[in-house]
Amino acid sequence: MQKCKNCNTQFRWSTIYKSFWWGYKPIKCENCNAEHRIIVRGRIIFVSLTILPMLVFGFFLSPFDSAFATICVGTAILIIGSLFTPYLVKFRKADQSSYFN
Ligand SMILES: [Zn+2]
Secondary structure (H helix, E strand, O other): OOEOOOOOOEOOHHHHHHHHHOOOOOEEOOOOOOEEEEOHHHHHHHHHHOHHHHHHHHHHHOOOOOHHHHHHHHHHHHHHHHHHHHHHOOEEEOOOOOOOO
8 A cells, every 4th residue: 555755654544545535635644744646547546446347337237127226236336446446546745746657
């Protein structure tokens, strides 16, 4: 999981997870206060583990006739996928010049 680029402190799972649901809010290191922002590739990883599988299921894979059942399972897929995202999505220090590394 992501560590602080400044002091190497490990970020908490919950801190990273919350950042996603607040519109990729920047996260702050608890130890040194350095601000970290999600990288562009991180947003793509997040979407491909959450919204993408949900849509694929909803439009192509759903065995249900009922829209309600499809939405319920689709939402479950989104939530389960999102639980793994803090391990995979990378952040950069806010003052780093490149947005893409
Ligand atoms: Zn730090």
